[in-house]
């Protein structure tokens with residue numbers, strides 16, 4: 252099958268997210284194929300002998316002769332695909348078998364009654380997710396996908412479910428904003444892929460307000476049980492960011508484009524009942540009975556035949572898995588470009604200095 256323009260664009264995005272430097276040989280080949288696919292045969296004057304870099308690029312491009320644009324595009328897509336699978340395969344299963352669950356105070360992982368419970372446990376920061384917490388969650392999901400539990404459930408300690416990405420995650424980066432953005436994009440991609448790939452039922456017990464990525468991720472869950480105290484807020488435009496975790500795809504599918512835009516573009520905060528009416532939440536419970544009712548229900552669900560639930564989930568997800576990977580990769584590439592921008596920096600400054608300002 253010939254690679255489409257969309258496949259080519261996806262490959263261009265994927266290249267930006269490669270974890271390992273593929274080396275100069277491969278980079279030259281990628282350059283040459285890209286130029287051939289977009290401009291056709293080499294049409295540049297030959298650089299001088301001492302202009303080493305441009306001469307090497309010219310040689311690589313010129314060596315492709317009259318290779319048709321479509322073939323170059325296909326070869327580019329194939330090369331990127333081989334680089335992606337050899338160096339960074341899907342997030343699950345790619346780490347060493349000897350990797351053990353990390354003791355983590357900010358992400359608690361327990362297993363009981365057939366349920367892996369993963370708790371955001373940073374209540375003094377409203378359970379904001381640090382870079383380490385993203386990594387802990389990837390590992391917890393990887394372990395839960397192969398252990399003998401039946402489902403995984405996320406919840407939060409304290410009054411919040413989760414206040415989203417820790418906005419200070421990249422403020423102390425030593426290697427500069429470009430490098431931080433690049434590392435962040437890779438981490439985000441692996442993090443979201445681990446939700447796309449999770450093979451068992453995945454449920455959120457939303458005990459209080461949820462912000463940002465903790466909301467967008469819900470589109471990849473199989474059940475969302477919310478206290479009537481919970482709210483759902485995705486203030487991306489206010490933060491100079493674009494929506495992640497495939498929500499640009501899952502939200503319009505779930506609630507229609509107008510309601511999805513209200514959340515993802517205009518940052519409307521929904522109550523639990525509004526979120527239920529939009530199809531984002533499965534059921535809302537009164538705060539007073541929330542914990543008892545929800546956990547009783549989940550323990551019953553965890554007694555259903557695990558293999559049947561796995562197979563059913565696979566059937567539900569399998570036709571759109573590829574689409575979800577693509578949307579995720581696109582978003583991560585976009586994040587890479589947005590993060591160093593002024594709008595994002597300004598939103599961060601406003602958050603970090605809001606308390607100081609309030610005192611003035």
Ligand SMILES: CCCCCC/C=C/C(=O)SCCNC(=O)CCNC(=O)[C@H](O)C(C)(C)COP(=O)(O)OP(=O)(O)OC[C@H]1O[C@@H](n2cnc3c(N)ncnc32)[C@H](O)[C@@H]1OP(=O)(O)O
Pocket residue numbers: 375376377379380382385414415416417418419435436438439462463464465486487490492495602606
């Ligand atoms: C790997 C890269 C992934 C990138 C993924 C992209 C993800 C995007 C998102 O998730 S966007 C959403 C980001 N989150 C927010 O914008 C929320 C920011 N927080 C707030 O607006 C407020 O703190 C609040 C509404 C959640 C709660 O307000 P309030 O009740 O007034 O409490 P405080 O503001 O005093 O908060 C208490 C304490 O927690 C710290 N904190 C809360 N949220 C965050 C956060 N998201 N990041 C960092 N820190 C947070 C807050 O600073 C206070 O700390 P302090 O007591 O001042 O030390």
